[in-house]
Amino acid sequence: MRLNKYIASAGICSRRKADELIEQGHVSVNGKKVTELGFNVEEKDKVFINNEIVRPKRHDYYRFYKPTGYITSANDEKGRKIIYDILPPELHHLKPVGRLDKDSSGLIILTNDGDLINELTHPSVKVAKTYIVSVDGKVQLHHQQQMAKGIEIEPKKIAYADTQILETSNSSTMLKVILYQGLNRQIRKMFEFLGFNVISLKRVQHATITLEGLKKGQYKPIKPKQIKELKDYLKKIKQEQR
Numbered sequence: 134m135r136l137n138k139y140i141a142s143a144g145i146c147s148r149r150k151a152d153e154l155i156e157q158g159h160v161s162v163n164g165k166k167v168t169e170l171g172f173n174v175e176e177k178d179k180v181f182i183n184n185e186i187v188r189p190k191r192h193d194y195y196r197f198y199k200p201t202g203y204i205t206s207a208n209d210e211k212g213r214k215i216i217y218d219i220l221p222p223e224l225h226h227l228k229p230v231g232r233l234d235k236d237s238s239g240l241i242i243l244t245n246d247g248d249l250i251n252e253l254t255h256p257s258v259k260v261a262k263t264y265i266v267s268v269d270g271k272v273q274l275h276h277q278q279q280m281a282k283g284i285e286i287e288p289k290k291i292a293y294a295d296t297q298i299l300e301t302s303n304s305s306t307m308l309k310v311i312l313y314q315g316l317n318r319q320i321r322k323m324f325e326f327l328g329f330n331v332i333s334l335k336r337v338q339h340a341t342i343t344l345e346g347l348k349k350g351q352y353k354p355i356k357p358k359q360i361k362e363l364k365d366y367l368k369k370i371k372q373e374q375r
Contacts, residue, residue, distance in 0.1 A: 136160065136172040139180060142189045142248075159183050192246040193227060194355040198347040199241050205232040216241070219350050230254060230339065231262075234318055239264070239336030240344040243352070252367050253340060259313040259374055260367070263338035265299070266320060268329040272298060272306040276327050286322035294323060305332060341366045 134142075137151035140160070145151070152170055154160050160167050161181045162174055174180060180187040199205065203214045207225075213235065217225055220243075227243040230253045244250060253260055277298070283291040292314060300307040306329075310320055321331050337344045341363045347353060355363075 134174055136162070136167060136174050136180070137170070138248075139174050139189060140182070140187055143187045144190055145182070145187065154182060190245065192249075193224075193244060194246065194249075194360055195224060195227060195243040195352050196342060196344070196347060196355055197229075197241045197243050197352040198344060198349050199233050199238055200349040201236055201238045204235050205229045205241060220352065224352065231315055233336060234321075237334040237336070238349065239334075240339055240342065240347075241336075242339055242342055242355070249364070252371075254315060256315070257374075258367065258371055260340050260370070261338070262312045262315075262336060262340075264310045264312070264320060265307065265333075265335045265337055266310050266324075267305055267307045267332040267334075268324050269305055269332060270329050271301060271303070272296075272308060272327075272329065276329075279327065280323055284323050284326050286316065286319065286326060290316060292316050292319045292323050294320065 136155060137148040140146065140151035140154070141148045146154070151160075155170060155172070156168055158166055158168055159182055161184075162172070162178050164179075197216070197220070199216055200219075203216050203219065206215050207217060209215055216229065220227075224243065227245050228250060230242040230244065230250050233239060233241060242253070252258055277296045280294045280296055283293050286292045293312075295311040297309040298306060299309055312319060316322075320334060324331050335344075342355060342359065
């Protein structure tokens with residue numbers, strides 16, 4: 134990890150400010166002063182600023198199955214129920230990666246890793262998010278093609294989705310929907326444009342992290358192996374999208 138990022142990860146200052154501290158000779162690694170920008174450190178290294186040790190924050194990662202009826206927020210002026218009403222106080226320092234609207238359920242990744250949140254939500258990185266959606270009526274091939282081609286859900290906002298029909302009946306259709314964008318209420322607005330009402334919407338996967346093994350309202354820590362797989366996935370898709 135670069136030295137400036139290591140310092141920033143401890144919550145001491147921004148990377149830019151960390152660069153200034155390094156250039157000004159305030160930083161040492163394993164007892165030796167470092168003034169080189171871009172210097173790399175490893176986990177075993179000891180970093181000091183003005184002879185005070187730097188301790189990077191511990192990053193926590195959780196999966197959470199949001200039930201319907203709750204909003205993905207830390208507070209709400211309208212007095213609606215929020216996800217932190219369910220989560221225990223020891224997890225209140227974690228932030229949700231993206232949002233699910235009140236009427237939607239499913240997977241939310243919770244973490245205090247700001248870099249990971251940015252990578253998973255930045256518009257320049259096309260991260261896959263998978264949903265199971267039920268709608269009134271019969272979805273036809275031409276509807277699916279229109280969703281893949283793009284629908285203007287707001288002025289100058291084109292939404293895209295890949296879809297696969299899982300079940301169909303005379304009155305409803307269940308689909309798997311994959312998004313690579315993060316537009317507000319995107320799926321609902323796309324189906325509304327096509328003349329369908331969404332009955333239920335559940336996110337089942339975000340990048341490599343899935344909802345598997347969770348019940349509504351339940352949360353579990355994400356294993357280190359799964360975090361490594363997630364970061365490897367992000368690295369791979371960023372390379373592919375260059």
